[in-house]
Amino acid sequence: MADSTNDASPTPAVTVPASETGPAVPKETKFSWGDVVDESPNEEVKEAEAEELNIKSLTIDESKKKINDFADDSEEPAPDGSGRRLDDAEDSSITAVTSGDTPYSSAKTFEDLNLSAELLKGIYVEMKFQKPSKIQAISLPMILTPPHKDLIAQAHNGSGKTTCFVLGMLSRVDPNLRAPQALCVCPTRELAIQNMVVLQKMGKYTGILAECAIPMGTSNHVPVSKRPPVTAQVVIGTPGTIKNWMLHKKLGSGQIKILVFDEADHMLAEDGFRDDSLRIIKDIEKNSRCQVLLFSATFNDAVRNFVTRVTKDGNQLFVKKEELSLEALKQFKVHCPDELAKVNVIKGRILELGESVGQTIIFVHSRHSAATLHKALVELGYEVTTIQGALRQEDRNKIIQEFQAGLTQVLISTDLLARGFDQQQVNLVINYTLPVKYNTRSEPDYEVYLHRIGRAGRFGRKGAVFNLICDNREHEIMAKIEQHFAVQVKEVVPWDSEEAFKDALKEAGLL
DNA sequence: AAAAAAG
Known part of the structure; x- marks a missing residue:
């Protein structure tokens, strides 16, 4: 099945050389995504050059839709099914489709994102990040810039997607309002806990509170009806518990302004998850205008078709399946x-x-x-x-x-x-x-x-x-x-x- | 077949 990324648009794609910091790893270095402090200084330089190019492409405005192909060495978008050699699978290319007229520039540094000082401190001191990874550089401006459009973001495994939506949630909630404002839905309890750990760490200096909505262990189980309503600003959990808390009016959706689906293709397509996920979206959207973020390393054609309807009018970042397997x-x-x-x-x-x-x-x-x-x-x-x-x-x-x-x-x-x-x-x-x-x-x-x-x-x-x-x-x-x-x-x-x-x-x- | 929910 042909990938319709390029030919779906009436306007030609803009293709720019991108960084060497995709999944392709210089043989001797340990990290390739460059958002953790890295021992290798020359990789730094290469990435900096690449980021410049990304910025150029991102600010090009084509009347209605902008198609930005963050490809590597090809001057023109590869015609579907041909043109692209298999041996440059290592060259990660992310295709961005933006909706509306908001121009987005790639974030070269975390300072470019207008984050609070407390949040920046968490990023540098706690997370020890140096600069945004590729997916972070592209997606964070889309997430954080008004009018806060929905986003479907696909990126390679281990490329730092969690940071994207965690930063999104942390920077969009009001710490002074004691009500849930950001919700993240995950397919497993383990993933919910893991995301919670990342969020707590990154948000350590912000004073933002977060709660995990997963079933408690048998030893300290409290029935829903007995628990107090959630006042934490961020809630991360699994669908059943979230739904249950909402049903019992323990999790109010009136103030929620950002809704994240981690492993979104799975959450929205798989039987058993799909109904719960859609119900959660529906419940929130009837009470407030809410930004929806869908993140995953995979969106197959069928799912992609469906999720783009769920988030109408949103921005999209996609990677071709041939370029998804990690080169290292x-x-x-x-x-x-x-x-x-x-x-x-x-x-x-x-x-x-x-x-x-x-x-x-x-x-x-x-x-x-x-x-x-x-x-x-x-x-x-x-x-x-x-x-x-x-x-x-x-x-x-x-x-x-x-x-x-x-x-x-x-x-x-x-x-x-x-x-x-x-x-x-x-x-x-x-x-x-x-x-x-x-x-x-x-x-x-x-x-x-x-x-x-x-x-x-x-x-x-x-x-x-x-x-x-x-x-x-x-x-x-x-x-x-x-x-x-x-x-x-x-x-x-x-x-x-x-x-x-x-x-x-x-x-x-x-x- | 697995995951999620004290339904």
Whole structure:
């Protein structure tokens, strides 16, 4: 299916060379997105040059719609399906479609954004950020500039999307008004908590209060009817609890002026999430005029079509699917003769070698297979922990905290952690089973695949992905994934060779 | 199949 980004517009796209700080990472540096303090000074210079160019393109005004293609080396927009070579997949290009006449300039520094002194202090002192990453530079002006248009923003995994909407929420609420003014909806409790931690840290000096709307653990559960109404300015949570609080008049929507959906494609398209999400939007919009922000690394064509209708008249930032897989992340496939061989590969090859290079997440497709694999690895004398949604909330928290503290090295997970989980020490992802769409056997779930592998290589760090394949069906799924993202996934052969796995890790820059 | 909700 052709990407309609370029030819959708009546006006020609403006193409500018962009930074080298996309997912393409200079081989020796640790970070590529440049919004954390970086040891490498020359990368700094390159990025600064690129930002200049972004500004030029952003201020070009074309009567009704401005199409800005933040591409790299092509002077003209690549004609759909042709023109763009596969080998410049590393060149990240973000296509911006702005609505209305508001001109936006890319933010070269955080000072450009007119943030409060307290917020800037949080950014520099607490977060230790230096300057906006690419997605931050482009999206923050769109979020913060009146008339506060809605925004759909797609950007690579680990590129700093959280900072975009957290800054958006923190800078738009009034700390003197004791009522919820910003709401962020997330697909999992873990992601809600993680976003909350980031917000608390960034907003440390602002005096803004925030509350997590997720189900409490069994030990300290308070029925909704018994809890006081929310007075915190920011609420971050999962759909069920948010909906429940609203229903019981504990979460007022009258003052809410910014509504964020993290992992928005999932929240708005997936059965079970979709209805809740739409109801939340509806409830808020009937009470107040509200800015809606949709963030995700993935928006497939169908979802994109739908979400652009949800946020009519909003600004849009999109990335082509061929350019979404992170360049610093090396993907491999391993043909295993049978299911048992998969366990042996994990234990005897990947973990044995991988232990020294960082943390590992192993993705499985069901709670049951998580338990089975857990047991098998433990029996082989390997220490692993497992997280899945059927655990008690207290146990989920404990497993996550231990992993974040580095007390555990290997974590088995269902797709609970596929999206958003940000642990920089993870540089190995193993797909014990490849993700397939619900109710199909062999139709790959491309979005879940991309999110899973994005748990490694955070902020442009190096990482390796091992896809374990054992029959023809899985082989075909893998082939489709390679084709979809236009990536070569190298095979590790022979499957049981220690040398072959060593070479793979070396190629990924981990050994 | 997973996730979210004391529905």
